[in-house]
Amino acid sequence: MQMDDMIIVSVDDHIVEPADMFEGHVPDRWKDRAPRIIHGANGIDTWEFQGTHATSVGLNAVATWPKEEWDLDPVSFAEMRPGCYDVRARIDDMNAGGMLASINFPSMARFSGGFFGDGPDKDLGLAMLQAYNDWHIDEWCAAAPGRFIPLGILPLWDVDLAAAEVHRIGAKGARTVSFSEAPHTLGMPSIHSGAWDPVFAALCDENMVASIHIGSGSVLPQTAPDAPLDVMMVLACVELGVRTLTDFMWSGVLTRFPDLRIALSESGAGWVPNVLERFDRHYTNQRWRGWDFGGKLPSDIFREHFLTCSIVERTGLKQRHDIGIEVMALEVDYPHSDCTWPDVPEELWTEFTETGCTDAEINAITHENALRFFDYDAFAHVPRAQATVRALRAEAAHVDTATTSRAEYRRRWELAHA
Amino acid sequence: MQMDDMIIVSVDDHIVEPADMFEGHVPDRWKDRAPRIIHGANGIDTWEFQGTHATSVGLNAVATWPKEEWDLDPVSFAEMRPGCYDVRARIDDMNAGGMLASINFPSMARFSGGFFGDGPDKDLGLAMLQAYNDWHIDEWCAAAPGRFIPLGILPLWDVDLAAAEVHRIGAKGARTVSFSEAPHTLGMPSIHSGAWDPVFAALCDENMVASIHIGSGSVLPQTAPDAPLDVMMVLACVELGVRTLTDFMWSGVLTRFPDLRIALSESGAGWVPNVLERFDRHYTNQRWRGWDFGGKLPSDIFREHFLTCSIVERTGLKQRHDIGIEVMALEVDYPHSDCTWPDVPEELWTEFTETGCTDAEINAITHENALRFFDYDAFAHVPRAQATVRALRAEAAHVDTATTSRAEYRRRWELAHA
Numbered sequence: 001m002q003m004d005d006m007i008i009v010s011v012d013d014h015i016v017e018p019a020d021m022f023e024g025h026v027p028d029r030w031k032d033r034a035p036r037i038i039h040g041a042n043g044i045d046t047w048e049f050q051g052t053h054a055t056s057v058g059l060n061a062v063a064t065w066p067k068e069e070w071d072l073d074p075v076s077f078a079e080m081r082p083g084c085y086d087v088r089a090r091i092d093d094m095n096a097g098g099m100l101a102s103i104n105f106p107s108m109a110r111f112s113g114g115f116f117g118d119g120p121d122k123d124l125g126l127a128m129l130q131a132y133n134d135w136h137i138d139e140w141c142a143a144a145p146g147r148f149i150p151l152g153i154l155p156l157w158d159v160d161l162a163a164a165e166v167h168r169i170g171a172k173g174a175r176t177v178s179f180s181e182a183p184h185t186l187g188m189p190s191i192h193s194g195a196w197d198p199v200f201a202a203l204c205d206e207n208m209v210a211s212i213h214i215g216s217g218s219v220l221p222q223t224a225p226d227a228p229l230d231v232m233m234v235l236a237c238v239e240l241g242v243r244t245l246t247d248f249m250w251s252g253v254l255t256r257f258p259d260l261r262i263a264l265s266e267s268g269a270g271w272v273p274n275v276l277e278r279f280d281r282h283y284t285n286q287r288w289r290g291w292d293f294g295g296k297l298p299s300d301i302f303r304e305h306f307l308t309c310s311i312v313e314r315t316g317l318k319q320r321h322d323i324g325i326e327v328m329a330l331e332v333d334y335p336h337s338d339c340t341w342p343d344v345p346e347e348l349w350t351e352f353t354e355t356g357c358t359d360a361e362i363n364a365i366t367h368e369n370a371l372r373f374f375d376y377d378a379f380a381h382v383p384r385a386q387a388t389v390r391a392l393r394a395e396a397a398h399v400d401t402a403t404t405s406r407a408e409y410r411r412r413w414e415l416a417h418a
Numbered sequence: 419m420q421m422d423d424m425i426i427v428s429v430d431d432h433i434v435e436p437a438d439m440f441e442g443h444v445p446d447r448w449k450d451r452a453p454r455i456i457h458g459a460n461g462i463d464t465w466e467f468q469g470t471h472a473t474s475v476g477l478n479a480v481a482t483w484p485k486e487e488w489d490l491d492p493v494s495f496a497e498m499r500p501g502c503y504d505v506r507a508r509i510d511d512m513n514a515g516g517m518l519a520s521i522n523f524p525s526m527a528r529f530s531g532g533f534f535g536d537g538p539d540k541d542l543g544l545a546m547l548q549a550y551n552d553w554h555i556d557e558w559c560a561a562a563p564g565r566f567i568p569l570g571i572l573p574l575w576d577v578d579l580a581a582a583e584v585h586r587i588g589a590k591g592a593r594t595v596s597f598s599e600a601p602h603t604l605g606m607p608s609i610h611s612g613a614w615d616p617v618f619a620a621l622c623d624e625n626m627v628a629s630i631h632i633g634s635g636s637v638l639p640q641t642a643p644d645a646p647l648d649v650m651m652v653l654a655c656v657e658l659g660v661r662t663l664t665d666f667m668w669s670g671v672l673t674r675f676p677d678l679r680i681a682l683s684e685s686g687a688g689w690v691p692n693v694l695e696r697f698d699r700h701y702t703n704q705r706w707r708g709w710d711f712g713g714k715l716p717s718d719i720f721r722e723h724f725l726t727c728s729i730v731e732r733t734g735l736k737q738r739h740d741i742g743i744e745v746m747a748l749e750v751d752y753p754h755s756d757c758t759w760p761d762v763p764e765e766l767w768t769e770f771t772e773t774g775c776t777d778a779e780i781n782a783i784t785h786e787n788a789l790r791f792f793d794y795d796a797f798a799h800v801p802r803a804q805a806t807v808r809a810l811r812a813e814a815a816h817v818d819t820a821t822t823s824r825a826e827y828r829r830r831w832e833l834a835h836a
Contacts, residue, residue: 068706070704182642184643190641190642190644192642192646193642223608223664223665224602224610225602226610227610227668227669228668228669230700230704231664235661238689243657246652250646270691270692270695271656271693274692274731277688277733281730282648286488286651287486287488288486289648313692315737315740337703338699
């Protein structure tokens with residue numbers, strides 16, 4: 001096997017939602033009340049809906065920008081690489097990065113869709129959230145069959161509505177939903193409360209996955225108030241997945257829903273063996289706590305329910321036998337600042353080679369595990385021979401992936417919109 | 419090398435302070451105002467000082483208790499194994515566990531000594547804290563030269579007093595102090611503020627180590643308010659050391675104090691490679707943040723400053739080459755619920771064997787690294803031949819380490835105090 005033979009499925013990338021996304025998906029009576037883009041005098045594009053505002057920040061749209069132009073300030077469509085918001089450009093970029101298929105999380109809507117529930121009119125919020133899901137499934141994902149694993153968002157402000165939305169979008173092809181890592185931070189009951197059982201039951205009924213992305217709670221990790229941003233950025237990557245897994249393991253949810261499947265989006269995997277070792281030691285040592293996993297260890301339960309999602313991570317690959325090769329998947333995180341695009345195959349191949357992965361392990365981690373876990377048959381639409389890095393990149397000869405400044409993107413945008 | 423040839427230094431155990439500890443260490447004028455034990459009608463022993471109270475909880479004194487008797491309720495001296503509070507009994511227990519030397523953290527005083535600063539009279543608090551340190555160094559540690567690496571506590575309510583206390587106890591033999599993992603949770607400036615630099619400077623001047631124990635901030639990790647205790651217990655073990663290391667790495671302190679040495683007490687080591695990988699990726703990828711470690715990577719800086727402290731942890735030993743064998747040390751955590759005593763050598767030997775450690779690696783991890791890091795020459799007092807598991811256990815033939823109920827300890831206590 002060579003680098004170009006890999007088939008790459010990314011279980012976590014991001015859309016910057018295009019300004020016209022609600023056209024054609026909103027009932028007539030609510031057309032005038034759909035979220036809309038305000039082009040600010042400062043050049044920034046801002047979504048507005050029921051008094052709530054949302055912008056994209058520079059760090060979440062860095063694809064091809066020179067590193068010295070990265071920052072956390074709001075940004076406009078004009079300065080972004082079109083692959084952020086235009087599905088045809090996105091497919092070009094996926095081809096250039098050798099990526100067969102991708103799961104795309106929201107930006108404006110927030111990772112778990114909270115944007116639609118902030119305003120006073122919840123009926124309107126639900127209608128727009130459903131329009132969002134319809135656009136995502138019927139327009140964005142439908143643009144290229146086999147290339148996007150449809151992910152829905154839920155009205156997490158109401159458990160029953162959320163469960164109903166799982167069924168609605170499951171029926172039209174969604175394979176996963178973005179669930180919150182910490183619903184208690186959204187003013188809702190925690191997963192420990194049992195209140196979310198209707199949603200977990202609906203996911204099991206629909207054979208769908210809960211994708212839980214780091215940052216999908218409202219609280220990012222902070223130590224001291226004057227700690228630099230770096231502390232938050234690092235801890236978000238190494239701590240939030242640990243917390244999600246720990247909460248679920250000691251919640252009773254996994255016992256009540258033996259078929260529930262959870263993807264730990266952008267959580268990485270290199271911490272998993274250490275945390276499983278602690279889980280198993282806690283379970284066996286602290287017998288006074290009275291936990292019963294049906295004769296299994298917490299580490300067994302982990303492998304029955306979870307998928308790890310790593311960008312590049314030698315520590316995860318080195319420990320693959322202690323994690324469980326069958327639970328490991330990859331992500332690219334396009335177009336965020338941690339993404340490896342366009343050198344996705346090169347970076348992966350270097351890591352696979354350095355850590356001595358076999359061809360079977362590479363195939364499991366690059367695509368087999370992800371397609372099985374999300375029960376998504378990409379090959380029904382894209383024959384295997386056309387799904388490899390080699391075949392996809394052959395389609396991308398026209399795609400320019402060179403470093404390009406924000407000013408240059410703006411120049412091109414203004415030319416195109418003149 | 420065989421199991422009985424190991425020499426074991428534990429860099430983290432705990433004292434339950436004996437009721438008479440202040441006798442002989444408090445200036446005459448303050449004798450009546452020293453902390454004192456109140457024997458409650460409920461059978462619980464409680465320390466009182468300036469209106470602040472402290473008790474030991476069952477989970478922190480479980481040595482030899484049957485597991486079904488473990489709990490978090492307050493406990494009395496009568497029900498504890500005497501090794502918790504009696505130094506002669508402690509040395510017996512160390513011999514029985516094959517432990518040459520040990521660092522002993524406080525209980526009543528809290529891990530970083532906060533108990534003495536809670537009350538209104540700070541002068542009195544300082545006098546009692548100094549009495550505590552004098553008792554620890556001159557009485558507890560002095561009871562068995564070569565067996566205890568003296569650890570002091572600091573008046574963390576006042577940075578200058580804390581720096582002065584480092585010098586005072588350094589001059590009388592302390593090798594380390596218990597510093598807080600999160601001084602901002604104690605109502606003080608964070609380590610990011612620069613305010614603690616006088617303490618770090620004093621530690622470097624005295625060639626002493628900052629031992630930072632998990633739980634030495636006032637905040638334990640919590641997810642949802644209704645999460646079970648297990649979530650907190652697990653996260654404390656896998657998250658607090660990560661936070662301490664992350665805070666220090668991105669604080670500037672390590673650059674300003676290239677000689678500062680920090681022991682991550684009870685933090686384990688199995689998470690270290692993953693966190694270092696994230697540190698290095700953050701540093702190299704997020705250049706816009708402008709960090710400069712003098713041409714080194716964060717992972718290099720880690721190995722210049724930190725000591726990892728693990729109880730039993732296959733994931734740490736398996737990754738020893740990615741952690742750095744020279745920065746790894748062991749602890750026993752006697753008499754807390756995670757401790758391996760009395761089977762310390764058996765549990766360690768099993769792990770060393772299963773992970774294929776060489777004799778040189780075993781010697782480094784069991785004692786050489788700890789004695790070098792704390793600059794403590796145990797062998798000046800205990801010749802090597804008498805420091806091994808074999809030699810120490812030969813002194814402990816009379817020590818009963820069998821499972822013993824709380825009721826049985828109480829029966830023995832009442833007999834002895836009749």
